[in-house]
Ligand SMILES: Nc1ncnc2c1ncn2[C@@H]1O[C@H](COP(=O)(O)OP(=O)(O)OP(=O)(O)O)[C@@H](O)[C@H]1O
């Protein structure tokens with residue numbers, strides 16, 4: 001059975017980094033893994049050491065046993081929409097008609113929620129392909145983690161009768177023709193603003209989408225079923241920031257309400273805590289190399305001592321936030337703050353080491 005892992009979290013917490021690192025950890029365990037990333041900054045392609053990623057899986061050179069492999073891809077929203085139209089339009093002629101419609105071309109890349117909806121669609125395609133043991137989904141930047149889960153519902157709503165009614169828009173082509181001919185205020189204003197041909201094209205778009213909509217909503221239900229099934233695990237990526245536990249709480253409640261399984265929290269960028277607060281013993285330092293003067297050597301020793309005390313204070317300062325997260329009663333995995341950005345496969349593999357325990361459970 002293919003397993004699905006969805007990494008959610010608010011903007012900038014490390015969703016792309018941790019989903020990539022977890023996919024490395026899984027491939028190193030000998031699994032066939034696909035990671036679908038949504039990274040407008042294209043940082044993932046850099047960190048995976050591969051060229052620009054597209055909708056087609058690209059193999060990442062991880063050091064994995066023979067059975068393991070890692071394929072990465074970046075969501076190409078337009079290509080995914082086009083694929084959906086080609087697969088689900090009632091006929092190839094109908095598909096061609098939608099694809100060349102200007103409003104389709106606009107709507108497919110700019111509608112609110114379209115990104116998230118297409119991510120779900122692509123996730124489902126990878127899941128259905130049977131080519132992978134695990135499919136991981138990185139999620140787009142959003143201010144709050146829960147926004148991602150609400151998005152598919154939002155896009156469904158866009159084509160809803162109620163919205164069309166609210167816009168006073170007819171729901172099919174005949175209606176639009178009537179609108180075109182009619183003398184209602186809205187029709188004459190529209191015609192004056194955008195021209196007769198444009199109205200016809202909008203009409204065609206909604207008309208064509210009607211034919212697709214049944215297929216899309218059935219697909220939406222399948223995705224919802226998958227997300228709520230045992231095959232799927234949600235991970236909330238967060239940091240020890242004070243606001244994180246409130247978000248973790250909201251996310252947990254929303255998932256529970258939707259019947260979706262939260263595997264746990266990935267707490268990223270945790271400060272490493274020195275074992276104890278005591279001053280470093282002089283005996284722990286190596287002997288002064290003869291090339292370093294006594295003054296320089298004492299400055300180095302003092303610097304190391306201070307850095308350690310500083311690190312201890314940083315780690316202590318985050319304790320209350322970590323304790324608050326622990327009170328949520330869900331499993332947690334901590335990833336330390338690395339000394340540098342995670343922008344190459346070596347650094348990702350370092351992060352992956354902290355996720356081996358989690359990987360063994362997926
Ligand atoms: N544990 C870590 N140690 C050091 N740097 C980290 C760590 N985790 C992430 N980073 C760095 O933080 C930055 C943001 O990480 P990332 O892009 O994964 O976040 P994101 O949640 O996907 O962001 P967005 O919401 O914009 O998609 C990157 O530059 C990454 O290298």
Ligand SMILES: [Mg+2]
Nearest residue numbers: 015016038039
């Ligand atoms: Mg990201």
